[in-house]
Amino acid sequence: MNINDLNIEYDKLQQEYGAKELASIYNGGCTNNPEICFVFMNPTGKNIASDSNWKGRRSPWIGTKNIWKLFLKIGLLNQKIYEEIKKRKPQEWDEKFADLVYKDVEKHKYFITNLGKCTQIDARVLPNSVYNKYLNLLFKEIEIINPKIIVSFGNQVSSIILNRNISVSQCRKQCFQRNIAGKNYSVYPVYYPIGNGMMNIDKAIEDLNYIIRTNFIQ
8 A cells, every 4th residue: 555545535534524625734754664753733724735726745844934943953854945944934835845845854764744634724622532533544654654763742642642641741752662553663752842832842852862862873
């Protein structure tokens, strides 16, 4: 199965759980044994790729700024690309620039996705029951791309993925195991660094740098 084969299922769930006027946001980056799979919560209309007129890739965080600062600070984004992201207003992102950004993501061997692909108008809190509708599809994504490690952002996403109560503040830099399709994956819960979680972005950067050093720097 190709990872794009899952998109039809995400589009069905968008009509049920997302804003009807917005499109699903799928995923993006390295799809062949990435070093890290980053799992966020769900997209919002701030991602301009959720507009029905958008003709390019529907990947996370297109047209936004703050998350790319985090990727820069952990050594996973080209400085020149980040400077261009900072200069651009959301509507100044186009399909070509989105591809340029994600080509750099792929070059740095990581994959970005959301547990829920149902785009909302705003950053409203979704119940566990909605995220659980997407869990098996996320596991299928992970099975297809086969990352070395998984980083889950926030208490809710981490708890659902790991099927146990997770408080990120109580398990910083800790690794948990999750069996997916017969393989054990290392999962690291990390503070959610965007929106209301911006107050914790420095802690997220600190923990991510530790996780990267531990797993990838000999």
